[in-house]
Structures are given as structure tokens and as C-alpha cells.
Amino acid sequence: MATPKPEKLLCVLPLPAPPNLEQQMKEKHPEMDFEYIFHRFDTRNALACVKDIVPPEKFQSATVLVTLTMLPDPADCPNLELIHVFSAGTNHIANHPIFTNTKIPICTATGVHGPQIAEWVLMTLLAHNHLLPRMYEFQKKHLWERERTMEFHRVRDLVGQRIGVLGYGSIGRQIARVSKAMGMDVIAYTATPKKTPEARQDSGYIVPGTGDPDGSIPSAWFGGLDKDSLHNFLEQDIDVLVLSLPLTAKTRHLLGEAEFEILAKKQAFLVNISRGEIIDQPDLIRALEKGSLRGAALDVTDPEPLPKDDPLWDAPNILIAPHISGVGSAYSERAFQILDINLTRRAKGEKLINVVQRERGY
Structure with a gap:
């Protein structure tokens, strides 16, 4: 019998981790190694600045990535199988090589706002x-x-x-x-x-x-x-x-x-x-x-x-207003609920929700 592929959930987000997030993830998805990297919001090009915040080797073993703007070079994430973006739109990453040159499924936080x-x-x-x-x-x-x-x-x-x-x-x-x-x-x-x-x-x-x-x-x-x-x-x-x-x-x-x-x-x-x-x-x-x-x-x-x-x-x-209508205390909690739903569906081989259709741009 083949050895199951190691799973790693990597979160790279410009907001602090919710209380007990790591414990909840381990309880619901024990098959996954979990790592959370907090960074300050950066409006520069994601590919240009991601290496300043996350060493490329951090992405090597990641199978699931949770992010807002930070995406790695495709060559740095050979095992990546799912990306969960903490926004409803994806226009800010539409020109990134991950979006244009790969078929890695990208899911969004549509519904939390x-x-x-x-x-x-x-x-x-x-x-x-x-x-x-x-x-x-x-x-x-x-x-x-x-x-x-x-x-x-x-x-x-x-x-x-x-x-x-x-x-x-x-x-x-x-x-x-x-x-x-x-x-x-x-x-x-x-x-x-x-x-x-x-x-x-x-x-x-x-x-x-x-x-x-x-x-x-x-x-x-x-x-x-x-x-x-x-x-x-x-x-x-x-x-x-x-x-x-x-x-x-x-x-x-x-x-x-x-x-x-x-x-x-x-x-x-x-x-x-x-x-x-x-x-x-x-x-x-x-x-x-x-x-x-x-x-x-x-x-x-x-x-x-x-x-x-x-x-x-x-x-x-x-x-x-300065693009703040969707910001609120429940944002992070709801976005992680969507991630939890999709991790559960992925483990069961079921259809994911909030999947971006690249040809449409959202």
C-alpha cells in the first residue's frame, strides 16, 4: 500500500491568527501539518515582495495555501494543490504566474462580506x-x-x-x-x-x-x-x-x-x-x-x-470610504469556515465551493 502523501496547510495572511485556530485545524484535519505566517499588508506586487516575507523553502512542502496577496513563484511550490484566497475578487492576482500558468484550483472568500x-x-x-x-x-x-x-x-x-x-x-x-x-x-x-x-x-x-x-x-x-x-x-x-x-x-x-x-x-x-x-x-x-x-x-x-x-x-x-465596507470582526472567522468546508470536501473527493473560473476572471 502506498504511503499517503504528507499534507501541509500554510497560511500567509496580513491579520493575526484567530484564537485556537491551530487547535481547531488539528482536530478537524489531523492529517495536515499547520503553519501560520503573519505579515503586514503590502501593496507591492505580490510576486516581488513575497520572498521578503516568506522564504521559498516554506512553500516547497505546502499542499494547501491560504493567502490574501502573497503567492509564490510556481517553481517554489511543486506540491501545491489548492489555494484559498481571503478576498471575494481575484483581479489583484489575475496576472500572477500561479493564476495564468497553472491549473491549481483557487477558491475565494465569496460569501463572507x-x-x-x-x-x-x-x-x-x-x-x-x-x-x-x-x-x-x-x-x-x-x-x-x-x-x-x-x-x-x-x-x-x-x-x-x-x-x-x-x-x-x-x-x-x-x-x-x-x-x-x-x-x-x-x-x-x-x-x-x-x-x-x-x-x-x-x-x-x-x-x-x-x-x-x-x-x-x-x-x-x-x-x-x-x-x-x-x-x-x-x-x-x-x-x-x-x-x-x-x-x-x-x-x-x-x-x-x-x-x-x-x-x-x-x-x-x-x-x-x-x-x-x-x-x-x-x-x-x-x-x-x-x-x-x-x-x-x-x-x-x-x-x-x-x-x-x-x-x-x-x-x-x-x-x-477607503475600501473598508467589507471589513469586520467576523471576516476572518467566516473565511476560515469556507476553508474548513473545502478541506472537508477535498478529503472526501467532493466538489469544492467558491472555485475561481479563470476564463471568466472570477
Whole structure:
């Protein structure tokens, strides 16, 4: 009988290990040797800086790698069979030789962000609708302005407003769930048309009690990556448009002047929690200045970090955050839950979840 191949789980992450992680991994996956390497977040090219942090020999025996940005040269990881990335998107590693020149399965943390990001989306939307920045200015000046301002009488609640979710993955589904609870009508858009109930189901990781597992929340579904299909979706009297789709060659600058002119029909509010490059940023600034859009909340920009002298900072009716909408105390715990699911499935020879389709880029 052949000797089983040694298994090694190597974690290289820019966050401290959760309490008792090593013990839990040994109990659930005793066949695996476990090593955790903490490093500070580094925005340099992953291949260029990984050798500064992890000696190449550390990768030699690794069969499973958990990482965010740090990937080894393919020659340094001859035994690697699975990569688990602690992010939903993989555009930041799409040009790495591991991604382009190997067939090592790559799985993501898709599904862990939904609750946190959905709350951020609704928080920014409600803050804009209810003039929270204006109220805070009153507070800082110690002004009781109830009798002297009429602008609050123009506040419109969300009931009956239509939210278009452009990119109906795990994040989009939780945004839909909380929006529906606020009385909004939800319509969904996906790159691949979902015409049957089976196609509309969510087959990835779902935080219990969240999302839209069976795809029943939207009142209408739209799909396709051609401009005609996109414009048909945007023409559906959308009050709020949320971007929650991955960045690929086909989605870069997906929204620009023509799309903002369509949204001007209802003077829509735009929220982007996906990637900054999906929007033509100068066109967005002009749309805000013209009043084609009533406002925008951006957790992502192009580039990042946004330079101090970038005109986006001073665009009217805008809220900008430094790519933090998905950050939270439960992030790491949920990401390791996905890893645990896939390690268990891998050991049983079952199909993995959250597997990146390289040809699609996500």
C-alpha cells in the first residue's frame, strides 16, 4: 500500500491568527501539518515582495495555501494543490504566474462580506436620504434648526423605491434582502442570464440567515454583458443602483457618460462596493456636477489610495470610504469556515465551493 502523501496547510495572511485556530485545524484535519505566517499588508506586487516575507523553502512542502496577496513563484511550490484566497475578487492576482500558468484550483472568500457590506450600503443610502451630514454640521455648531430649515421636509423614505443590484452574487443578494425589508422593489442583473429557478439559486457559501438562497427576492431579472442588455436594465426606473460585480476586462469602465444619462431619468443614487475601475471616474464627476445623479457612495476608487488632489473628493453629494465596507470582526472567522468546508470536501473527493473560473476572471 502506498504511503499517503504528507499534507501541509500554510497560511500567509496580513491579520493575526484567530484564537485556537491551530487547535481547531488539528482536530478537524489531523492529517495536515499547520503553519501560520503573519505579515503586514503590502501593496507591492505580490510576486516581488513575497520572498521578503516568506522564504521559498516554506512553500516547497505546502499542499494547501491560504493567502490574501502573497503567492509564490510556481517553481517554489511543486506540491501545491489548492489555494484559498481571503478576498471575494481575484483581479489583484489575475496576472500572477500561479493564476495564468497553472491549473491549481483557487477558491475565494465569496460569501463572507454580505452582511457587513449590505449594512454599509444601507447606512450610506439612509445617511444621504436623511441629510445626516447636514444634521451633524448643526450639532457641531450647537444649532437647534428644526424651525429654521425646510429641507428635511423633502426627505423621502425608501418604501416603494426601486433598487437595481448590478452583480447578483452573495453580496448583492444580502443587499437585496435588507432593501426588501425596507420596502424597496429589487431588480437583479447578472453577467450570465438566469432564466430558470434552478439557475437563480446561490450555490456558494452563505452566512446563515442571510442572502437570497433561492433567488426569489428580485421582482425581475436581467442579464448579459452587451451594452443593449445593460441599458435595458438601467432604463427600468431605478432609484438606487448598487454595483457589486467583479472587475474583469469586460466590466472595466462598464458605467460611463451614456449610462449616467440613462440613470438621470430618476436622478438615481449610485453605490459602488465592487471595484473603482468599473466606473469611468471623470464621467461620474461630471454626472454629479450636472445633477444627473443625486449622489454617490463609493467604497472603492480609481486609483487606490485616492490622491489628495483628485477632483473626486470635491464632487457634490458624494461619500468616499477607503475600501473598508467589507471589513469586520467576523471576516476572518467566516473565511476560515469556507476553508474548513473545502478541506472537508477535498478529503472526501467532493466538489469544492467558491472555485475561481479563470476564463471568466472570477
